[in-house]
Amino acid sequence: MTADAIPFWNIGRGKATNIRELAYSYDGLTAFTPFWAMAAIFSIAGDTYGLIGYKGQIYMALAWAIVLFSLLLFLYPRRTWVLVALAGATVALFALRLPVASNNKTITAVMDGAILLSAAVLYLRAGRGPIDRVALYDQVRIVARALLAIMYFYGIFHKINTDFLDPTVSCAVGLYVPLARPFGLEDNLFGRYLAIYATFIIEGIAIISLYWKRYFAVGFILALVFHYIIPISAYSWYMDFSSLVFALYVLSIPKPASHMLYGISLKVANRLRENYGRIGTIFPGLALMLIAAAIVMLLTLVFPERSFEMVVHSVWILVWAVVGGAAMVVLTYVALENLPCENVAAPRAPAWIYVVPGLFFLSCLSPYVGLKTESSINMFSNLHTEAGRTNHLLFTKPPYLFDYQNEVVKVVDSSKEFWVRQSQAGNHHILHDLKLWLRWKPEAWVTYEKDGAIVTRATAASLADEMPNLLERKLLIFKLVDFSRPKVCTH
Known part of the structure; x- marks a missing residue:
């Protein structure tokens, strides 16, 4: 049988x-x-x-x-x-x-x-x-x-x-x-x-x-x-x-x-x-x-x-x-x-x-080389690697090979209230993620501060030449950036 x-x-x-x-x-x-x-x-x-x-x-x-x-x-x-x-x-x-x-x-x-x-x-x-x-x-x-x-x-x-x-x-x-x-x-x-x-x-x-x-x-x-x-x-x-x-x-x-x-x-x-x-x-x-x-x-x-x-x-x-x-x-x-x-x-x-x-092992090194800070087995780790700084004890600064994490911005105003709320809570954003959201919501706009300069009412149209390509859209995702210390656990 x-x-x-x-x-x-x-x-x-x-x-x-x-x-x-x-x-x-x-x-x-x-x-x-x-x-x-x-x-x-x-x-x-x-x-x-x-x-x-x-x-x-x-x-x-x-x-x-x-x-x-x-x-x-x-x-x-x-x-x-x-x-x-x-x-x-x-x-x-x-x-x-x-x-x-x-x-x-x-x-x-x-x-x-x-x-x-x-x-x-x-x-x-x-x-x-x-x-x-x-x-x-x-x-x-x-x-x-x-x-x-x-x-x-x-x-x-x-x-x-x-x-x-x-x-x-x-x-x-x-x-x-x-x-x-x-x-x-x-x-x-x-x-x-x-x-x-x-x-x-x-x-x-x-x-x-x-x-x-x-x-x-x-x-x-x-x-x-x-x-x-x-x-x-x-x-x-x-x-x-x-x-x-x-x-x-x-x-x-x-x-x-x-x-x-x-x-x-x-x-x-x-x-x-x-x-x-x-x-x-x-x-x-x-x-x-x-x-x-x-x-x-x-x-x-x-x-x-x-x-x-x-x-x-x-x-x-x-x-x-x-x-x-x-x-x-x-x-x-x-x-x-x-x-x-x-x-x-x-x-x-x-x-x-x-x-x-x-x-997969190599992909988990991504936070240290300037790539994604999510989905790298760094969940609930308190790790911070953005803006050329890190709290990791084995690095004085992260050895970036890419510049994504260097592009940290502070939202000043936006048509999307949750961006403003996140900013008011003390968070910064990686510019890549804002561009990604603007691409998904072409009608949205955001005013942000980057390197001391204010960019006013940026939209998908005004940033058209800087929009992430297909690989960037699919493979890169970043946590909100919190510069307060000690760094509170998020996820």
């Missing part, structure tokens, strides 16, 4: 007992795909306005395609074409969104790009035949491990600055305070410093453990706990980031651990399939969503002043608390059962597979 024999719908028909008799062979991709589907759903769930068509019909179609392919991946985890379709839809939506500030969406797009590239190469090598799932797994897991290592490396490197180490403004403290407040410890100086330096320690251990396979569980478990907790702080929409990290770890863990995870997942899935058919694998998630929504809606009766965004955020935090918690427990069990882990030699990977993480 094959997996195709599993009925799609089996409610009210008695148990399909023959499901347990199916002959399944270990498949590392099948252990990974439910986690990848979960990460995709947590990511798109945070884009409520995109899902309801506020950002355009093409955007909405791609967003719902991601939802559809994610659900299909839960139902058919062995269907390679579903994984490829999800990767394709995600990359297409990322391209439509560009420029993208989100680090986790950038990492996801890089991983999905690697999946598409590897699948395409294997498809062509097979003479346009079925893709070798074992080879695909062996290739993309190299990228996943490298992306985690790059993420943790820059998570440390970007934070080596005076303001991240300052307990009054550090982004680590921004995460610590909501978690410590219920215990009255939010102002505890020791707790604040502990949050700062624990960030370096945890991320450092995580990097080492990624490549020290025998004792991978040490850093793995620390990372699981860390990434499980941060979304619960409600400081930001962290569920997508944490679920992404969980999924990348599932690809990165040694094969004996992956094999055990596969066995556990198969037992759970088969019990649901026996009772409800293939559709049963998504029933627990749907039930959890309904319960979480009901709890939050009841709470809105007590706190009716809460915004729609907060209501949505609260529902998904509850979902993450259960789903992320269950995933953390299972993955921790798998890790401990494989400690120390036997090192299984992996087949030699083609050299081109390292190009993807290599390019």
Whole structure:
């Protein structure tokens, strides 16, 4: 019998007992795909306005395609074409969104790009035949491990600055305070410093453990706990980031651990399939969503002043608390059962597979060379590199290769009130971003100060010769510039 024999719908028909008799062979991709589907759903769930068509019909179609392919991946985890379709839809939506500030969406797009590239190469090598799932797994897991290592490396490197180490403004403290407040410890100086330096320690251990396979569980478990907790702080929409990290770890863990995870997942899935058919694998998630929504809606009766965004955020935090918690427990069990882990030699990977993480590593240097200050794994780092100045402890001034960050302006007046409000709040802008906005809104105008000179009522027409080209429009995005010191954590 094959997996195709599993009925799609089996409610009210008695148990399909023959499901347990199916002959399944270990498949590392099948252990990974439910986690990848979960990460995709947590990511798109945070884009409520995109899902309801506020950002355009093409955007909405791609967003719902991601939802559809994610659900299909839960139902058919062995269907390679579903994984490829999800990767394709995600990359297409990322391209439509560009420029993208989100680090986790950038990492996801890089991983999905690697999946598409590897699948395409294997498809062509097979003479346009079925893709070798074992080879695909062996290739993309190299990228996943490298992306985690790059993420943790820059998570440390970007934070080596005076303001991240300052307990009054550090982004680590921004995460610590909501978690410590219920215990009255939010102002505890020791707790604040502990949050700062624990960030370096945890991320450092995580990097080492990624490549020290025998004792991978040490850093793995620390990372699981860390990434499980941060979304619960409600400081930001962290569920997508944490679920992404969980999924990348599932690809990165040694094969004996992956094999055990596969066995556990198969037992759970088969019990649901026996009772409800293939559709049963998504029933627990749907039930959890309904319960979480009901709890939050009841709470809105007590706190009716809460915004729609907060209501949505609260529902998904509850979902993450259960789903992320269950995933953390299972993955921790798998890790401990494989400690120390036997090192299984992996087949030699083609050299081109390292190009993807290599390019991503270089792109994360962009703040220091004068390029983008968003989407460079510098989230919540307090890093500042604009106007030829930096708070980084390893540079007296950033080694610019490009001048974008030197063009810092102060908005004086504008037809767009939010520019004025940002300026009145003490923020400056990178001129590139103002030009980009003017191009999108040709009727808008802005008066700004640059290098002591006032430019009056600049428009897309008056700056036509200076407008960003296609690559600049798609690849460059900058944070607001705040020259106050110490630099308060923003994002």
